[in-house]
Amino acid sequence: MDNSIYPCLTLKGKITEAADFYIDTFGEGKIGQTSPYVIQIQLSGQKIMLLNDGPTSTPNPAISFMVTSEAAEDTEKYWNALIKGGKSMMALDKYEWSPKYGWVEDKYGVSWQLYTGSKSDTPQKFSPTYMFTGDQAGNAAEAIEFYTHVFPNSSIQGVMKYSKEDHDNINFIKHAQFRLNGFVSMAMDSSFDHGFHFNDAISIVVECDNQQEIDAYWTQLTTNGGQEVACGWLKDKYGLSWQIIPKALGKLLKDPVRAQRVMGALMQMKKLIIVDLENA
Incomplete structure (x- = not known):
């Protein structure tokens, strides 16, 4: 995996315990570079930076992480670990798009969409998912076009719009998947007033x-x-x-x-x- 693009989570004063927690929760992990400023971990071969200082904002569900597992048992195991001290955003259950799915916010405020499905559709274990909501609702399609033009080796892999049964704008994106220089990312619109929007507590690092x-x-x-x-x-x-x-x-x-x-x-x-x- 190229790993030149990866997420950064600002978790002030908690990066050491968070590094251990995420490695324990997801397995297949190790601590990479460390300094007083950052700890870099690898989960299933993917980099995640944990930042000890910087932005004053805190994570919110405008950026969540889709976690793809082929076994429902793994999805359930991750849920049981992440829900401790956290909260359920969407119950762990069977849905039309997945036999076992749940959306959980962990004790650090980081949101995870735990999805059971085929890795042939999403070979990357962890994929940032951007929710365009509030004054950004409806901008997901334009943003995806923009990002895939900025980054080389990029492509749009699939776009699904809302249906009338979804009770949202049928011109808005329900789910989209795209690659930026090989890095799988996802996006969606939501016209509901969630009370959150993108902030700098979660950022995307690009190594040049x-x-x-x-x-x-x-x-x-x-x-x-x-x-x-x-x-x-x-x-x-x-x-x-x-x-x-x-x-x-x-x-x-x-x-x-x-x-x-x-x-x-x-x-x-x-x-x-x-x-x-x-x-x-």
């Missing part, structure tokens, strides 16, 4: 090989209503948060003494400049 790549993603994602934030972070025109970082950043932060200098330089930047980080 060189400055040219950073510049290209930064320009495309901040234009037409996007916003530069700080330290390699930006918000796109839909409110989704991205971290556009050099692939070598982890190595630069490995040595504690150098890491302080690198972080000092990084904190002064909006778009990251690789040569300035290397010279810090």
